[in-house]
Amino acid sequence: MSDSGKERRLGRLCSVDDGRYVIVALDHSMTTGPIAATDSYDKLLRTVAEAGADAVIMHRGRAKRAIGQLGELGLILHVSASTAAGAHNNAKTAVGCVDDALRLGADALSVHLNVGSDTEPTQLREIGELSSACDRWQMPLLIMAYPRGPEVHDEHDPQRIAHAVSVAVDLGADLVKTNFAGSVTAMSEIVATSPIPVLVAGGQADGRSIEQIGDDAVRSGCAGVAMGRQIFESESPGEVVRGLVALVHPRRAQSPR
Template sequence: MTTLTGKSLRLSRLSRRGDGRFLFVPLDHSVSDGPIADMRRYGRLLEEVVIGGADAIVVHKGRARVIDPNLLARCALVVHLSASTPHAPDSNAKVLVGGVEEAVQLGADAVSVHVNIGSDTEAEQLADLGRVAAGCERWGVPLLAMVYPRGPRIENPADATLLAHVVSIAADLGVDIVKTVFAAPSHRMADVVAASPIPVVVAGGKDERQSLADFATAAIGTGCAGLAIGRRVFNHAVPRRAVRELAEIVHGHPHPHTDQPELTREGVR
């Protein structure tokens, strides 16, 4: 019989279908990019994401305090602990702006940390990741690490050999789920997944030359455990439809949804 722990229980909440696959919708962009919606419409956007079938949303601690608790009965909460803005001398220098204990007090199911491998402050970011991983073990909280090859020393961030190193760093430092970029050519992502002892999810990115469905299908086809897509959801003409489509690809079957009318992007921005 499997022994349940606080971490294993919280990990199970991150996959709504119980299949070990994940669809995360990061909505933490208001720190790095600016507002994605006013507060009233932000609330409607959250509803659309949850109804569409997202497994979890990713937000900063301040936003977590104003989310309707009823939504979180149907969707896991990941509190993001890292931040930077484009106005800093080095926008790749992620710093910790929250802690595991704060996230637990907010009812988080997991926390996330961003690390840029190849940045000028890589050493500090790795040290922060190690400290957060230790805190997650103490509190029984899963850790999602967003680990990207990004900085002046990175020539090709989509190189599969480099990405295999990146996901291995996350696993070796105590991460439970690692998010990174998709390899190019896409079939090499299978090598990245094979290098990792922990689930790998891929970021959606900004490239819209490939349809969202084709991108998601390719990612899952290479063995990725899921997706973490923010911009291409909240900028979609109908966010709920985008999430529903992604959820069906990630989990392999439709998610029951209400008969409420879908909200267009104009309705949530």
């Protein structure tokens, strides 16, 4: 079967034909709780769209009510979950499927994989099944792959990140999101091992500014950024997104949607 369906959907995730992405991750509400009041959430969607973001990542409940507000924003449906209230936050489990993404008109499916976690075998099996379904229905698959578990002492270790990216590739991902490896050189070496686009996660406390995160991602050959907290917790989410767009999509920075 041709991959034309995947290609068309991937094309809708990128506002410029440059193979790069600025994606706003809004899946944190499942893990840690509401990220904004309902009216503020709706405003946030409008703000990031107007600022030039390519897509948002959401769980299906919020995606269902937001469909009419997304405009030209791409929709990536996230189907992995755990909560910070539980004893096993790294034990991600599937709470959705490709059918959900198709019904919502999503442009891609997103899953979370913690390489090194206690429940790694279950996560691998579930993601393998979802990957097969994505291929069957020509739905692009984004895997958020992180080195994370009891034996992982440094989630930014280049060797461990390279392994996590490799696992995502072997599972059939079309895009992979992961941690930054500490330096442009180290991240460049990881990108060189990946036949699929690599997106850099925003991170919480690695000491870099938003501008540096975007610049480091581009200089290391990554396909862009997929960032959540540093956008929706900012006092000016639109400014953050516009800054990232200027770095990741310099050709469209001056021509908003």
